[in-house]
Amino acid sequence: MKKLNMIPLKNVRISDPFWDRYLELVKDILIPYQWDILNDRLENVETSHCIKNFKIAAEKETGEFYGAVFQDSDLAKWIEAVSYSLAVHPDEDLENTVDEVIDLIEAAQQEDGYINTYFTIKDKSLRFTNLQEGHELYCAGHFMEAAVAYYRATGKDKFIHIMQRFADLICDEFSPLKNSKGYPGHQEVEIGLFKLYEVTGETRYLEQAKMFLDRRGEQPNYFMEEMKRPDFKRIFDELKDYDVSYSQSHLPIREQKTAEGHAVRAVYMYSAMADIAAAYNDEELLSVCEALWNNIVERRMYISGSIGSSGLLERFTTDYDLPNNCNYSETCASIGLALFGRRMAQIEKNSKYYDVVERALYNTVLSGIAADGKSFFYVNPLEVWPDNCIPRTSKEHVKPTRQPWFGVACCPPNIARTLASLGEYIYFAENNAIWVNLFISSKTKSIIGNQEVSLELKTKFPYEGYIRIELSSEAAVNGKIYLRVPDYVKGCRVSVDGRNIETLKYSGGYCALELEIQNQTIDIYFDLTPRFIRANPLVKEDIGKVAVMKGPLVYCLEEMDNEANLPAYYIDTSSELSEHYDSEMLGGTMVIQCEGRKMIQEGWEAEKLYSEQKPVFNKKVLTLIPYPYWGNRKTGEMLVWMKESI
Amino acid sequence: MKKLNMIPLKNVRISDPFWDRYLELVKDILIPYQWDILNDRLENVETSHCIKNFKIAAEKETGEFYGAVFQDSDLAKWIEAVSYSLAVHPDEDLENTVDEVIDLIEAAQQEDGYINTYFTIKDKSLRFTNLQEGHELYCAGHFMEAAVAYYRATGKDKFIHIMQRFADLICDEFSPLKNSKGYPGHQEVEIGLFKLYEVTGETRYLEQAKMFLDRRGEQPNYFMEEMKRPDFKRIFDELKDYDVSYSQSHLPIREQKTAEGHAVRAVYMYSAMADIAAAYNDEELLSVCEALWNNIVERRMYISGSIGSSGLLERFTTDYDLPNNCNYSETCASIGLALFGRRMAQIEKNSKYYDVVERALYNTVLSGIAADGKSFFYVNPLEVWPDNCIPRTSKEHVKPTRQPWFGVACCPPNIARTLASLGEYIYFAENNAIWVNLFISSKTKSIIGNQEVSLELKTKFPYEGYIRIELSSEAAVNGKIYLRVPDYVKGCRVSVDGRNIETLKYSGGYCALELEIQNQTIDIYFDLTPRFIRANPLVKEDIGKVAVMKGPLVYCLEEMDNEANLPAYYIDTSSELSEHYDSEMLGGTMVIQCEGRKMIQEGWEAEKLYSEQKPVFNKKVLTLIPYPYWGNRKTGEMLVWMKESI
Known part of the structure; x- marks a missing residue:
């Protein structure tokens, strides 16, 4: 199967009234801000220690590893973002910085090609002994993507060679000759190996990527076997009752028909499956990709193009289970969904994939970042009541305000690389x-x-x-x-x-x-007239509700433009949605208004929690703003799905 | 303050068309069934090991402790239930069994009066070193309640003397003379000590109960200090980031104005506070009880008289936060609420307390037990969709079917003792x-x-x-x-x-x-005409919804009497609620029907999750059954709060 080509990023120059603010954020704020964070130069931000880890691994400094087991990937995603930026905006200083950091990565690389500061600093003997949680292959994949991006931006191939040495080690280590049945606990290396194959033509990388995919779901399950080994050391407490569907290893990939488990892992894997299907002309695998795509977009995706209905384990749950106020809907998962959709569109040349890619990019990816580029959402709920987003409840993962940086920092650099590569979409x-x-x-x-x-x-x-x-x-x-x-x-x-x-x-x-x-x-x-959208009536949470969209943009109510208790609003769908551009609001945005009414509290006997009193309504005008812009002013309630006066 | 007296249980003979089936269950099924469980005589039921633990502690058998740290309390609650039963239905064999088990408890009692098989078997040196989690005082309280109940039923005082020895030890151990500032991590001993004071007249027990209450919230927090000790051994992983409000020790009790933390702990404490307020004529403490009561029943209680909005830590959350499908609403918490309310009614002679006691008893307490008395709900949701009550989500605590027995078995014996003591209410x-x-x-x-x-x-x-x-x-x-x-x-x-x-x-x-x-x-x-009930519009989850009640009984829709997708039903509140007694259904019950309509799935383009399609409705008759009877037939959806056609 012949897939459509991407146009090299350097051949796409964006200058767009909607997107420029974000692209400037990446260049002017996000990249330097994240660099400062990687170097622990900022106060009031969680310690990254990322560069320090590399210096320790390179024996240029002494100290202990600090951070998550996948801390290295922050640096990889940063280099990848910088590379995309350099492709469009050459910047000698920034390029020098990257060259230096590539030297540092090389210095931290082990004799045999291995790169991972967690295991190098903590205990080299544990390399590849905990694939379930170790994230070495995950980080490797991100570094491969970074190396390819940097090569494509600058033509410099040093980083490619560094990553080839690691890729070669991985191919050796996970070769069937070595009787290895291992595969990564968090998919990503398959994407990286595929890109490395694309620029080097080394089919070994392609084959290894395919092998990793094909091994998933083999019985006995690799991860369950791994846990039985006496030297197995658990990293994440919450995975102690490991459910193999968490990492999509419950079935061979060709037998998977529904999107299961951790949403980011899932869509990264499906992206790699699409790469492999196209490369091998594998119609069967492609049809699995289609089935999984359809399962997501027809049954398991939010209107905002986000996925992962459960806050626990950030996972898919079941068809049509789409709660709005306790979902995970991770920014990274929407990025992965866009990556998967772009590949499917390249292969199948069908616009339906971009209907979803666009939905994810305009809504959830942008929701992930504040207007000032300095705070971020991991979790992208569709309904927020700050009072109940409190610790030690099933909504504690939902944050009513974006956070400056995270202990687990996957989303911010992922947003950066995605925005910086927008031209590729x-x-x-x-x-x-x-x-x-x-x-x-x-x-x-x-x-x-x-x-x-x-x-x-x-x-x-x-x-x-x-x-x-x-x-x-x-x-x-x-x-x-x-x-x-x-x-x-x-x-x-x-x-x-x-x-x-x-x-x-x-x-x-x-x-x-x-x-x-x-x-x-x-x-x-x-015709982009704003429209009322309803969900399939099998989505229990949205029955009797409507959302408002204009083009790909989902709109939402915020408390500050309306009044508290947003779920008490009923929108009158027989009235017109009026729109006006407000150049003052949120840096300039199209505001939508509509008539409706609100069930009011006044008159309800305060001391009665339950009574026969009849509801009383007041007429109201509802004011909606684009969902990606929510949470940029005062902390307050937010709501996408509004009750419809039926 | 002079409180109303309870009438001794033996002076109340119930023969009631609604309750008899439950009282027979207790006598004929629950008490023998739970005895078999305590003795590990049943298959397909989680191992209890409770009697075995006592035999090991008494050095009559060898082996290891098995079960939860509060496993002993199952036996205590069983004896208490049996005692209430014996008060009304004398049964020589059963009384002999209890006498034997009291001998066993005595045999397991240590020299100094201490009774707790977990610490006696595992490590005596750890006694009272982990009050936060150790549950020794909790179990002690339940044994004191059991001893008092058995004495009142039979006039035999051996068990009273056994428990007095333990109570004396507790008074010594936690005496200010010993410079102790400790108090229980799970309140209950205060209730037990108070009852022991009532039958023995020993004011020391009363004073100790008051002291335990007054110590809560002292700074530095006892539990936080306890955790710092080098010998501190964590029992429950999920409590490692201990939040002192979990055990209502975040503030001195007299400064507490809102119901916080673990719901069962809270209401057991409030019950003890009411006891102490009355005994000491303490108006200030009584007004705290009133404030806490009002906070619960005006802002934090479900229509079914259940409490605990969060599945995590089974806790209260915030005012008006009452989600219906992921709440905890533990059966034991409603039992505790009834205990608290009964005490307040005795003191304040106001019927409003029994409006809640009755609500809790008729709905959540009964919902906790199956029609056959052999399976139980801990968690009592108001909306269930079995498909999404799956492991590793924020709804995994919600079970769509009652469970035969639990690893943590607090609710079944608690239901037994509550039903057996119904006459006291x-x-x-x-x-x-x-x-x-x-x-x-x-x-x-x-x-x-x-x-x-x-x-x-x-x-x-x-x-x-x-x-x-x-x-x-x-x-x-x-x-x-x-x-x-x-x-x-x-x-x-x-x-x-x-x-x-x-x-x-x-x-x-x-x-x-x-x-x-x-x-x-x-x-x-x-006039008990069935009625439509609405929640205060500040309860976001219930806006636009109604529930149906008849007298104290909450009604619900079950899938099997209606059709799947219950949230798609809209009830027509302008139509009549008709009722008829169906002697075949669920052992005979009043069924309520009402007109309404259902948003139908037919005609919706299956592959479209979101679209501009308008909702289509079919007329339907809705059939409702009493909430306590739900889940006794086929597994399916259940719903209390139905959408209202407005």
Whole structure:
């Protein structure tokens, strides 16, 4: 199967009214801020010790390891984010810093290629003895991704060679020749090995990635066997009654039909499965990917493109179980879902995947980061009542305010690398075509036929549905432009050089324009009128409720724009949703208002918890803001799914 | 302050159409079944080892301790239940069995009076070194209650003497002379010491109970200090980040204004506080009891009279936080609430306390036990969807079916002792009056003036609101009958010997009848028409919902009487609630039906989780059964709070 190509990041320049604020945050705040954190230069932030760990492992300093077993991955994700940034915004100082840190990683690398500061500092003899929890392969995968990103950004291959040495060790260590049946407890190395294979052409890495996937679910279960060994040392208390579905090793991957276990692990694995399916032309594996995708998006995903219904073990639960106020919905899991969806879209050329990728990026990924770039959500609830998000309850994981940094710091650097690589999500390329997946103002170029074709996209999406695309090519060339028409678009008009196209042709949900490209202007008009959304009535938590969306953006009520006790609001879905751009609010945003009423407290006998009193309502205007912007002002209630006056 | 007396259990004979089935269960099933369990004679039930532990501690057998640190309390509660049963139904064999087990307890008692098999078998040197978790004082309290109950039932005082030896040891050990600042991590001994004081007149026990209460909340916190000791050995992993509010030791008891922490601990403590307040004529302490009571019943109690909103640590959370599908609502906590309420009613002579006692007894206490008496709920949710009550989620504590026996077995024997002592809840006595708190067909007698007055109450309550009371006395005597008029009764008529009383006099919510008692028949007519109940709109979870109650009984929907997806039902509160007695259903029960509609799944595009589709409804008749009877047929959904068509 031939998959669509990604356009190299350096060939995509974004300048977009909705996204620029985030991309500037990455460059100006997130990357330097996270670097300071990795170096423990900030007060009032949880200690990272990440660079220090590397210095100790490299024997440049003395001391003890500090941090989580996967602490190294913070550095990997930071380098990956910096690499994406450098691809677009060259910065000599920053590049020098990375070069130095790569030298440090090399210095911390062991004779045989091994890189992991936790085991190197604590006890080398324990290497690879606790795959269930050890995260060595997870960190390795992130470093491989970082090395590939840095190579693609700068052309420098030193880090690639460092990571090849580690990859070679991994291939040796987990070779069937060594009679190894091991595989990672947290999937990620499969993605890293695949990328390393892509840039080096070394099929050994591809094969090892496939092998890791194929071993999952073999009986007896590797992790259960591992725990029986006398030298097994538990790292995470909460995993002591290990459930193999937590790491998707309950069944061979080809027999998995439902998304189970820890959500981030799951979607990282499915992403790797899609890579392997395409590389091996493996239709069976691809159909497993489709089944898992469908299970998620048809039964186990929030409207915000988030996943993981349970706060305990951050896991999937069961079909249609989507509680709004105690879910996990981890930022990283939505990032993984976007990674999985992008791969499926490349392979299947169907717009439905990007309907979800876009949903995840615009809502949960952005919700994960504060407007100032300095605080973060791991958990992205759809309903928050700060009073009951208290310690030692089943909602203690839900935080009503973003946190400055986390002990387990996976999400912030993951957001950074995702935002920095946003350009990779917008377009795909083929020999004769450019595919437009997302509507983000940007310029790109790609070879069509033997001509370099430039494409410039201009839009105020998602607040306006008008999109202009300007094509230019030195000489005319026959080619196609595929425009994704999102599932939420009710009306779509397309004109080329001012001539309306009467009958649009579609291919897998993309509008296909066959053109003799030279200098064309394509104008696209999407109807992005805000709309009321309901959930499948099997989603018990959302029965009788509606959410409001505009384009891919989910909207929410915040207490400060309304009044306390948001669940007492009933929205009148027979009234119009009105919208206006408020340039003062939240750095400028489209605000939506609607009529409704509120069940009021006044008149209820205060000392009666239960009585026959009838409900009393007051008319109210409800004010909604985009979900990704919630929690940027005063701490208060937030609500996505509102009761509908039926 | 002069509190009302309880009427000795042996003077209350119950024969009631609603309760008889439960009382028979206790006598015929629960007591023998639990005895078999305590002796490990049953298969397919979690090992108890309770009797075995005593035999080992008594050095009659060898072996290791097995079970929870509070395993002994199962035996104590069993003896207490048996004692209440013997008070009403003398049974020589059973009494012999208890005598033998009392001998065994005596044999397991240490030289100095100490009784606890966990520490006696495991490590005597650890006695009283972990009050936070050790439960020695908790078990002691339950044995004291058992000893008092057995003495009152049989007149035999051997067990009293055994427990006095232990109580004396406790008074010595925790005497201020010994510079002890300790108090129990799980309150209960205060109740036991108070009862022991009542039967022995030994004020030392009263003073020790008061001292234990007064020490709570002293700074530095005893439990935090205890943890710092090098010999401290943690028993429960989940308490390692001990929060002192868990055991209500965050503040001195007189400064506590809200119900905090572990719900069972809380209400056992409040019960003891009420005992002490009355004994010491302590108005200040009584007002604290009132404040805590009000906080619970006005803000933190479920409609079913259950408490403990959080599944984690089985604790109170915050005002109006009453989730229906992930609450703890432990059976034992409702038992404790009833114990607290009964004491407050005795002191304050106000019917509002029994409105809650009755609610707890009729709903949550009964929900805790299956119709066959052989399986039990710890956790009493108000909404159950079996599919999502799965391990490793925040709903794993919620069980959709009752469990045969528990590793932590507090609830089943607690239900047994509560049902066996039901007679203690019905009446109170004064010199010149009998107070009728509950409407349970029964006979009792009490001295009024110098006459023995017999009272027989006949009713089909709660299914019918007609109650007849027949009084008889050899000679006429002036006295009062106080009839509780429940808060839910809209219309109440009372006639004496057929003459309607035009103007009823009330005292603290009790209807006060002044009579020259000789042979009277009092007829009481309560309007018990089923009613729709709403929660205070500050209870977010219940906004837009109604529950159905008849008298004190909460009703619920079960899947098998309706259809799956119960939250999709909307009840039409403008239609009538119709009721009919179904003698086939659930051993005979009043079934309530109502019109409504259901948001249907048919027509919803199955592959769409979210869409603009409008809801479609079908008309339905909803069938409701009493909440205590749920879960006695097929496993399925259950729902108390139904959506209201507004």
